[in-house]
Amino acid sequence: MEEFFIPRRSAIALLMKSRKSLLADAEEQTPAVAERLHAAAEDLARLLLDVRAGRVQVFELNEPTRMRVVISAD
DSSP: OEEEEHHHHHHHHHHHHHHHHHHHHHSSSSSHHHHHHHHHHHHHHHHHHHHHHHSSEEEEEEEOEEEEEEEOOO
């Protein structure tokens, strides 16, 4: 797993992009797969709120590749 140290602003942009990608992929899937992707997008939305509020300093993403993100000082 790769580890990235990025500013909060970039972490927020990464989460927004990942969520948007999941929702776009859900449009082309079967209902069962789409439901799972929507649930994952909802998890990202909650994580996004926590990152924005400064409650989370480290998180992991599994899609498209596994990565660990550490939020650094701006």
